Amino acid sequence: MKFIYIILLLTITAGALAHSGTDTLRLTLQQVVDMAKANSIAAKQAATVRETKYWEYRTYKSNYQPQLALSGTLPGYTKTFSQVQQPDGTILFQPIHNDNSSLQLNFSQSITATGGTIYGTTQLQRFDDFDRHNVLYNGIPYGINYSQPLFQFNSLKWDKKIEPLKFNESKQVYIEAQEKIAVDVEGYFFDLLLAQVNLKIAETNLTNTQGILKVANLKYELGKVSKNEILQLQLEKINAQKAVGTARRDMEIATLNLRSFTGQEGSERIVLVVPKNISQMTVSSDKVLAEAYANRSDAIAFSRRIAEAKRDVAKAKGQNGLTATLTASLGFSNTATNIPDVYKNPQNQQLLQVQLSIPILDWGRSKSRAKTALANQQFTEYAVEQDKQTFKQQIVTQVSLFNVMKEQLVYTAQADSIAAEKYQIARERYVLGDLSITDLGIAFRENDQAQRDYVAALRDFWGAYYQLRYLSLYDFETNKKITYN
Numbered sequence: 001m002k003f004i005y006i007i008l009l010l011t012i013t014a015g016a017l018a019h020s021g022t023d024t025l026r027l028t029l030q031q032v033v034d035m036a037k038a039n040s041i042a043a044k045q046a047a048t049v050r051e052t053k054y055w056e057y058r059t060y061k062s063n064y065q066p067q068l069a070l071s072g073t074l075p076g077y078t079k080t081f082s083q084v085q086q087p088d089g090t091i092l093f094q095p096i097h098n099d100n101s102s103l104q105l106n107f108s109q110s111i112t113a114t115g116g117t118i119y120g121t122t123q124l125q126r127f128d129d130f131d132r133h134n135v136l137y138n139g140i141p142y143g144i145n146y147s148q149p150l151f152q153f154n155s156l157k158w159d160k161k162i163e164p165l166k167f168n169e170s171k172q173v174y175i176e177a178q179e180k181i182a183v184d185v186e187g188y189f190f191d192l193l194l195a196q197v198n199l200k201i202a203e204t205n206l207t208n209t210q211g212i213l214k215v216a217n218l219k220y221e222l223g224k225v226s227k228n229e230i231l232q233l234q235l236e237k238i239n240a241q242k243a244v245g246t247a248r249r250d251m252e253i254a255t256l257n258l259r260s261f262t263g264q265e266g267s268e269r270i271v272l273v274v275p276k277n278i279s280q281m282t283v284s285s286d287k288v289l290a291e292a293y294a295n296r297s298d299a300i301a302f303s304r305r306i307a308e309a310k311r312d313v314a315k316a317k318g319q320n321g322l323t324a325t326l327t328a329s330l331g332f333s334n335t336a337t338n339i340p341d342v343y344k345n346p347q348n349q350q351l352l353q354v355q356l357s358i359p360i361l362d363w364g365r366s367k368s369r370a371k372t373a374l375a376n377q378q379f380t381e382y383a384v385e386q387d388k389q390t391f392k393q394q395i396v397t398q399v400s401l402f403n404v405m406k407e408q409l410v411y412t413a414q415a416d417s418i419a420a421e422k423y424q425i426a427r428e429r430y431v432l433g434d435l436s437i438t439d440l441g442i443a444f445r446e447n448d449q450a451q452r453d454y455v456a457a458l459r460d461f462w463g464a465y466y467q468l469r470y471l472s473l474y475d476f477e478t479n480k481k482i483t484y485n
Contacts, residue, residue, distance in 0.1 A: 024268035036185040039263030046177035053170035072103035116148035139342040143331025153318030165304040172297035179470040190459035192254035199247035206240035295473035309377035316373035320366040321359035402464040412457035419450030
C-alpha cells in the first residue's frame with residue numbers, strides 16, 4: 001500500500017509541474033483598480049465632464065467681471081444710387097459715394113446686488129464724402145451709461161447662489177465617478193479571478209483523477225477494486241477534461257473583458273493575486289453617514305435643488321407682466337473737420353428715461369405662473385426630503401451588508417481550510433483502500449465548492465467595501481477623505 005501511495009504522489013506532482021508556467025503579468029486588486037482609473041474609457045469620460053464643468057464655472061464667473069470690447073466699421077465704403085423724396089413728393093435717385101467708418105471702445109460692469117449694468121464708451125466716426133470732397137469727424141470722448149431693470153427678476157443674484165453649488169457638486173461627481181470605476185472593475189477582477197480558480201481546480205482535479213486512475217488500475221490488476229470503480233474513475237477523468245476546456249474558455253473571455261475595461265494593452269498573460277482580507281477594519285453607520293453628508297454630491301444637490309426651486313418662484317413673481325427699465329447716461333460729444341478738434345470743448349449730453357409696460361388684463365396668467373412655481377417648490381422640498389431618507393437608508397443598509405460580508409468571509413475561509421484538509425485525508429484513505437470512490441468524489445466536490453465559495457465571499461466583501469467608499473467618498477483604511485488631483 002505504501003508503494004501505491006508513493007506512486008500516486010509522484011504522479012500528482014509530475015502533473016502539477018507539467019501544467020505550471022511562467023506568469024508574465026501578476027496583478028493585485030489595487031493595481032487593477034489603479035489601471036482602470038488611469039486608462040479606462042469611463043475615467044476619460046469623467047475627466048472630460050470635470051473639465052467641461054470647470055469651464056462652465058469659469059464662464060459664470062466672467063459674468064461678474066468687467067468687460068471691454070472694441071467694435072467698429074472699417075471701412076464703411078458705399079457707392080450707389082439712393083432714392084430721395086423731393087418737396088413736391090416726387091422721387092429722384094441721387095448718387096451716393098462715401099465712406100462712413102467708425103470705431104468704438106466699450107466697457108461694461110454688471111451690478112450683482114441690483115441686476116443693473118454700468119457702461120462706459122468712447123467713439124470716433126469719420127465720414128468721407130467723395131462727391132463733394134469733404135471730411136467730417138464725429139465723436140464721443142467719453143460717456144457713462146447705466147441701465148437698471150425695475151421690479152424684475154435678478155438672475156445675477158440667484159446665479160451667485162446656485163452656480164458655486166453646481167461647481168462643488170461637479171467636483172464631488174468626479175470623485176464619485178472614480179470610485180464607481182473601482183466598483184465596476186472589482187466585478188471584472190473577480191470574474192477573471194474566479195475563472196482562474198476554476199481552471200486551476202479543473203486542472204488539479206484532472207491531474208489527481210489521472211493519478212488515482214493509475215493507482216486504481218494497479219489495484220484492479222491485483223483484484224482490489226471492481227470494474228465499476230474503474231469505469232467511474234474513467235468517467236470522472238472525461239468530466240475533468242471537459243471542465244478544463246470550459247474553464248479555459250471562461251478565463252479567456254474574462255481576461256478580454258478586464259483588458260477592455262481597464263484599457264490594458266498587450267498580449268501578456270494576466271494572473272491575478274488573491275486579495276487579502278481586511279476584516280479588522282471597523283465601520284459604523286454614524287461615521288459613514290457623517291462622511292457621506294460632508295462629501296457626496298447628493299448632499300450638495302439637496303441644497304442646490306431647493307435653491308433652484310426658490311429661484312424659479314422669484315423668476316415667476318418677477319415676470320408678472322410689469323416691465324420697467326431705468327436708463328441714464330452722461331457724457332460729451334462733438335463734431336469737427338479733424339480729429340483734434342473733436343476733443344476740444346465737447347458738448348455736454350445727458351439722457352434719463354424710464355421705459356415701462358403694464359398689462360391691463362392678462363386673465364390671471366402672472367398669478368398662475370407664480371402659483372405653479374410655488375407648487376413646484378413644495379414638490380421639490382418633498383422630493384428632496386424623500387431622497388434624503390433614501391440616501392440615509394442606502395448607507396445604513398450598505399454598512400450592515402459590509403459587516404455581514406466581513407463575518408461571512410471569516411467563516412468561508414475556515415470552511416475552505418477544513419474542506420481542503422478533508423479532501424487530503426480522503427485522497428490518502430482511498431489510496432490506502434480505506435474509502436470508497438463515492439466518498440472520494442464527495443470530498444472532491446466539497447473541496448472544489450469551498451474554494452469557489454471563498455472567492456465568492458472575497459468578491460462580496462470587496463464589492464461591499466468599494467461600494468462603501470463610493471457612497472461615502474471616504475477611505476476607511478487610512479481614515480482620510482478621498483480626493484483626486
